[in-house]
Amino acid sequence: MVEVLLLGTGATKPLPYRALAAMWLQVGGRGLLFDCGEGTQVSAQRYGASIYKLDALFLTHYHGDHLFGLPGLLQSMAALGRTEPLTMAGPPGLDGVLDAVLALAGPLPFALCRHTFPDCRGVLALPGGASVTAFPADHRVPCCLYAYTLPRAGRFDPGKAKALGIPVQLWRTLQAGQPAGGFTPDQVLGPARRGLRILYATDTGPTPELAEMARDADLLCMDATYADEADAPKARLYGHATCGEAGALAAEAGVRRLWLTHYSAAVTDPEPGLAAARVRFPGEEAGFDGKALTLTFEDPGKDIP
Ligand SMILES: [Zn+2]
Ligand SMILES: [Zn+2]
Numbered sequence: 001m002v003e004v005l006l007l008g009t010g011a012t013k014p015l016p017y018r019a020l021a022a023m024w025l026q027v028g029g030r031g032l033l034f035d036c037g038e039g040t041q042v043s044a045q046r047y048g049a050s051i052y053k054l055d056a057l058f059l060t061h062y063h064g065d066h067l068f069g070l071p072g073l074l075q076s077m078a079a080l081g082r083t084e085p086l087t088m089a090g091p092p093g094l095d096g097v098l099d100a101v102l103a104l105a106g107p108l109p110f111a112l113c114r115h116t117f118p119d120c121r122g123v124l125a126l127p128g129g130a131s132v133t134a135f136p137a138d139h140r141v142p143c144c145l146y147a148y149t150l151p152r153a154g155r156f157d158p159g160k161a162k163a164l165g166i167p168v169q170l171w172r173t174l175q176a177g178q179p180a181g182g183f184t185p186d187q188v189l190g191p192a193r194r195g196l197r198i199l200y201a202t203d204t205g206p207t208p209e210l211a212e213m214a215r216d217a218d219l220l221c222m223d224a225t226y227a228d229e230a231d232a233p234k235a236r237l238y239g240h241a242t243c244g245e246a247g248a249l250a251a252e253a254g255v256r257r258l259w260l261t262h263y264s265a266a267v268t269d270p271e272p273g274l275a276a277a278r279v280r281f282p283g284e285e286a287g288f289d290g291k292a293l294t295l296t297f298e299d300p301g302k303d304i305p
Contacts (some may be wrong), residue, residue, distance in 0.1 A: 137204035224260035227273025242271030
């Protein structure tokens, strides 16, 4: 089960009614944060995301609207008494950015584990078999798009386990994908099942690789800076997308859900853009601050009776 929460959906500057784009994922009580613009920690408090539980923070790129909230967030975590290390990941240039952030935030009682994605590419493994894959955006500066993946092990076969004489107390460990008592999961698990995949894709124009990475994803949260299709040339120039382009990409990729985000401050009403996106992808939904969703496995049944 993964809980998704949009902490903001705006671009360039925070507005009284719209915070800067950021996404929070919560899995097993722990949090992942994607981007941290000015005011992200305020949104976290408003919508109930506990920054104390944050395990890793992924920065898409180093434009201010995606990172100016970082010194304040780190200071607040320190004030909460955090001592566990925090993973910080981002495109090349991360060290320089974090050095500047630390110069502002001052000494912290916890370590920052830095992870740079060279050429905006790579995979960061997370606890429980989950991972975040970075791949490049079409933006004016190096920018990572992120795909979070939570795999789903195959179905546990109690008949096989009994036939092999595996003690019942080892079953859950094997079902969780860990070896136990000299037995291995492949002895008792069927083929891997569909897991969960969530993409955070801003700032970017549509790209073939994004369509490929988003194929059949549970959720694509995508740049929709411009609501008016007439702004498509501007979107190309600045490395963004229109709502309609996001809808077209979602349709091409066959995603299960599309949420639009990173609206320009000029977009006071996303409805015309939504209408354009729905022509291409009827399942499209406007992202909005505080929008939340709990994603569960398709096959949530208990394997072990
Ligand atoms: Zn931006
Ligand atoms: Zn940007």
